[in-house]
Amino acid sequence: MESRIERICVEQGLKMTGQRRVIARVLSDAEDHPDVEELYRRASSLDSRISIATVYRTVRLLEERGILERRDFGGGRARYEPTEHGRHYHLIDVDTGRVIEFEGGEHDQLMARIAETLGFDLVSTRLEIYGRRQTAAVRPEAAGEAVELASPP
Amino acid sequence: MESRIERICVEQGLKMTGQRRVIARVLSDAEDHPDVEELYRRASSLDSRISIATVYRTVRLLEERGILERRDFGGGRARYEPTEHGRHYHLIDVDTGRVIEFEGGEHDQLMARIAETLGFDLVSTRLEIYGRRQTAAVRPEAAGEAVELASPP
DNA sequence: ATATGTGCAAAATGTTTGCTGTACG
């Protein structure tokens, strides 16, 4: 079946090769923020005839088309997630590398206003929180954590 | 004369070599956010007997000691600025690479509250705005712009 | 049929490191 990202690629008139179809599927299925190495690993397991150069070229293409967003949470490798309309931000657990998404709320307008004040049109923003899990004793409750594993810093 | 950063180094008991003194001076005088290449260029012009490896080692050391802060505004190279107590954030002009600093205001508490809500102790935050200069016609005024030149994206 | 994409290996880029000699405290 045609994956969500593949559908978007077709709509944009991109030539769909076998490799792109596989990478599109991997991206569509991803619920985390994989780096290129990880995308390559997942794609390879679906179809071993894929080179990492193709993964690099494909994520670059999809980013240019606005289909993917590149993230940099430190650690020197870029990570990717499908573009979502409806802003969200990221909290990164500095001990485990887990990434938790949260809604922007007031930040969006706040940043737009700052840009405006300084005489700029807002192009994009970046807001990340790096945190450490509170000890159980101190911690009241923790709901809806979009859990993901990444490499600790 | 002893530069501001050199004084801090001495206070922290760091061994002050000629090279470190020069790098400390360059950092003290910098009013922008230079990358290692640029620091190396400036340091070399003061004293040519400095290797780029030493610059890398020194900024790493100073960052570990909390004297410098590493920034990543995209473009793949780390940039540095002396630690200031009193948070500020950065707006990056996507066309020119200029960096403008602005005060955090409500963001600080807002992010602390988000971390708290998700069950985390806040370790650090990252907030950047990428913008494009408004056309003169649309633009009312623009006060106090901490101008800096960097490489366009 | 033709433009575009792919694989591979080599290059480019930014950063770190092993080793040997040097210099600060």
Next chain:
DNA sequence: CGTACAGCAAACATTTTGCACATAT
């Protein structure tokens, strides 16, 4: 005088690219 630092070049990690071949439209 001993420990930590500096210079150099080689190693490293990630990403890009040149070229010959393959494939989608």
